[in-house]
Amino acid sequence: MELAEVARRLELESLYTEYAAALGADRLEDWPEFFTDDCHYRVTSAENYDSGLPLGLIYATSKNMLRDRVSALREANVYEPQRYRHLISGIRLTHPSAPPPLAGEGGVGAAEALDLEANFLVVRTMQDGGMILFAVGRYVDRAVRTDAGWKFASKIVVLDGRQIDTLLAIPI
Amino acid sequence: MELAEVARRLELESLYTEYAAALGADRLEDWPEFFTDDCHYRVTSAENYDSGLPLGLIYATSKNMLRDRVSALREANVYEPQRYRHLISGIRLTHPSAPPPLAGEGGVGAAEALDLEANFLVVRTMQDGGMILFAVGRYVDRAVRTDAGWKFASKIVVLDGRQIDTLLAIPI
Amino acid sequence: MELAEVARRLELESLYTEYAAALGADRLEDWPEFFTDDCHYRVTSAENYDSGLPLGLIYATSKNMLRDRVSALREANVYEPQRYRHLISGIRLTHPSAPPPLAGEGGVGAAEALDLEANFLVVRTMQDGGMILFAVGRYVDRAVRTDAGWKFASKIVVLDGRQIDTLLAIPI
Numbered sequence: 477m478e479l480a481e482v483a484r485r486l487e488l489e490s491l492y493t494e495y496a497a498a499l500g501a502d503r504l505e506d507w508p509e510f511f512t513d514d515c516h517y518r519v520t521s522a523e524n525y526d527s528g529l530p531l532g533l534i535y536a537t538s539k540n541m542l543r544d545r546v547s548a549l550r551e552a553n554v555y556e557p558q559r560y561r562h563l564i565s566g567i568r569l570t571h572p573s574a575p576p577p578l579a580g581e582g583g584v585g586a587a588e589a590l591d592l593e594a595n596f597l598v599v600r601t602m603q604d605g606g607m608i609l610f611a612v613g614r615y616v617d618r619a620v621r622t623d624a625g626w627k628f629a630s631k632i633v634v635l636d637g638r639q640i641d642t643l644l645a646i647p648i
Numbered sequence: 649m650e651l652a653e654v655a656r657r658l659e660l661e662s663l664y665t666e667y668a669a670a671l672g673a674d675r676l677e678d679w680p681e682f683f684t685d686d687c688h689y690r691v692t693s694a695e696n697y698d699s700g701l702p703l704g705l706i707y708a709t710s711k712n713m714l715r716d717r718v719s720a721l722r723e724a725n726v727y728e729p730q731r732y733r734h735l736i737s738g739i740r741l742t743h744p745s746a747p748p749p750l751a752g753e754g755g756v757g758a759a760e761a762l763d764l765e766a767n768f769l770v771v772r773t774m775q776d777g778g779m780i781l782f783a784v785g786r787y788v789d790r791a792v793r794t795d796a797g798w799k800f801a802s803k804i805v806v807l808d809g810r811q812i813d814t815l816l817a818i819p820i
Numbered sequence: 821m822e823l824a825e826v827a828r829r830l831e832l833e834s835l836y837t838e839y840a841a842a843l844g845a846d847r848l849e850d851w852p853e854f855f856t857d858d859c860h861y862r863v864t865s866a867e868n869y870d871s872g873l874p875l876g877l878i879y880a881t882s883k884n885m886l887r888d889r890v891s892a893l894r895e896a897n898v899y900e901p902q903r904y905r906h907l908i909s910g911i912r913l914t915h916p917s918a919p920p921p922l923a924g925e926g927g928v929g930a931a932e933a934l935d936l937e938a939n940f941l942v943v944r945t946m947q948d949g950g951m952i953l954f955a956v957g958r959y960v961d962r963a964v965r966t967d968a969g970w971k972f973a974s975k976i977v978v979l980d981g982r983q984i985d986t987l988l989a990i991p992i
Binding site: 486493494500559602606607 | 821823826829866907909910911912937939941953956957958980982
Binding site for chain 2: 836841907909948952
């Protein structure tokens with residue numbers, strides 16, 4: 477293993493770590509900044525994902541759609557402060573030998589792109605201190621290296637459960 | 649810290665990451681492949697482990713026994729799809745200065761062997777979307793470097809709880 | 821990224837990993853040893869922390885105070901064996917460009933100091949095997965490099981919940 481590969485792994489870990497920190501601190505406005513402009517973001521169930529069904533409850537195809545979602549959440553959730561703590565582990569390259577660039581990423585000489593997966597667990601804490609397991613599953617992601625560091629070109633949130641609570645309209 | 653040591657740490661992290669990913673994806677048939685042929689695998693309680701009691705509910709002394717267990721699970725669990733998400737963290741060398749090889753591993757010149765521990769948390773998701781803490785505890789492991797990469801020569805699953813549910817017959 | 825930076829990140833990860841392992845194994849007497857002599861340790865709620873309120877239910881300003889707390893816990897908790905499993909993830913430098921040394925740490929030429937945050941989840945297992953989410957939140961820490969390795973000069977345990985159970989008198 478070369479130092480460059482080690483560095484890349486740590487950089488990718490940082491991408492997830494900063495992502496989890498932003499959501500844990502309710503910095504929702506920072507959330508779209510983890511994505512590329514023409515990103516794909518989706519929340520779906522494992523059952524739907526395994527069946528190849530393309531749609532989920534939440535579906536966005538650009539950073540601007542993510543920003544719209546954040547605005548909608550800010551307008552809607554004015555009363556009950558809740559906290560969502562993300563624990564992410566098991567980050568792994570599923571396509572370690574650099575895959576070809578995504579369509580739209582620019583062809584030869586374009587950004588380095590990597591397919592990744594990771595496990596996540598989200599705990600919701602209500603204001604009375606009660607804690608519940610809110611969501612658990614895995615991320616199926618594509619990250620690309622941009623001038624501003626690694627970004628998610630695609631993030632599919634695959635929930636282990638079949639049912640998707642409407643509360644899952646929050647970023648996972 | 650030398651680059652070789654850094655690389656080894658990342659390789660060992662990958663061992664756990666791939667292990668968790670296989671179990672999370674219900675790829676049970678891949679599970680025995682994380683072990684050496686003459687591996688030791690055991691699930692026990694912290695109380696039994698601390699008392700030095702050697703036996704657990706689940707006890708295997710070869711990769712073939714692990715394969716048999718998987719076959720049995722596949723035959724038994726035909727109806728209720730459940731998902732088990734493993735979050736593993738805190739991987740640490742408990743024997744950082746390479747310990748002597750295991751008996752059966754070949755003596756001088758044999759595979760590099762390392763003692764490791766890690767914390768795990770397993771969340772079970774039922775088909776209705778309900779999630780429960782299924783198991784929590786630590787792994788007490790020995791990993792050896794083989795021609796096919798790092799494998800578990802020994803894995804003791806030490807559950808924090810005293811009681812072991814029969815459902816724990818699934819790989820942890 | 822230089823090898824020295826990679827090594828430092830892995831060393832800091834080890835600090836958290838050993839910390840979690842000590843608490844998970846009920847080695848409370850080892851707990852104060854993760855701190856500097858004049859450390860600051862505090863458990864507080866996110867609400868209090870965000871409001872800038874300095875006090876928490878638990879407040880210590882030296883390693884000796886941590887030792888006193890451990891002694892008190894050992895005297896009080898003689899009956900019910902419980903286990904607390906810490907899962908720590910998302911360790912990140914919040915002050916990556918080495919901040920100035922802490923007052924009391926010695927000025928120019930003093931120990932290297934770093935500001936860090938990490939997410940934690942603590943699961944409590946009762947003797948009957950029942951598991952509950954005991955605490956979730958983030959650490960807001962300062963670590964300094966000493967002759968005996970990295971130590972916490974400051975650790976603020978910021979719980980996501982508002983209420984702090986008296987049981988939280990245990991180290992988190």
